[in-house]
Amino acid sequence: MFDLDMSPYAAFVWPAWGISVVVLGAVVVRAVAASRKWKAELKRLEDQPTVES
């Protein structure tokens, strides 16, 4: 079964997992957000009639 009682080391185990979730989450969000931003910008430029895609 799931064991979430980390005592007496909870002050070390949870921060280690917590910072891992936060940092990896930030890396993923940044990669996906940058991808969406530049794809949208490319589409906007290619849709302009003066630019040949």
Place this chain on the structure above:
Amino acid sequence: MFGLANPQRFMSFTRPLVPVLWVVATGLLLVGIWLSFTAPGDYQQGDTVRIMFVHVPASSLGLMAYSALGISSFFALVFRHPLADAAARAAALPGAAFTLLALVTGSLWGQPMWGTWWVWDARLTSVLVLFLFYIGYMALRSAIDDEARAARAAAILGLVGLINLPIVKFSVDWWNTLHQPASLLRAGGASVAPVFLAPLLTMMAAYGALFLAVWLTSIRTEIVRRRVQAIRARMALEA
């Protein structure tokens, strides 16, 4: 393999691959978390053994990401291939994040087990140097306005940093360190108990898939960004 060095072919090849990698990484992470918190506590370390399931994968991926950065830098320098430069650039941030996590989670593991947050032993110091190489690489790229010059300077730094990888790996063998010797990749097989090996290997696979997903996504983004810049430059000329 070298056919993929063409940005167009790379985009076509990775378009269906990236979503699969995101799904695989998410699935492996969920299984890894479940295995990590259903494994028993270690008879000596208690529940701090669960820090190993995030610390060791982060350390391994910090090294692997730098290998990707260094090898890509070599191809960017020697063949001046733009995709290689994009690959090196895309590996820097996730690699720095994994290395930072290795340092922080290692410190959080070290305090209850060694009685100290930090020691200047060879393993910890060489991993800190690895992190500084990542920071230096990213700082150098953003410090030079001319992208071609920035790429060349950063590639040289990236190559120099490769020297540090065997130092990190073998530091525990070459010097007396507080950090334990290798317990996975060692002669005679892994010394980790089987009950901890399953969650550890699953988390390592999850981190690996996550890195690949982020890396490929970022390389694709870099290719798109360069295309945008080329179009903007052409529009500026036409105007």
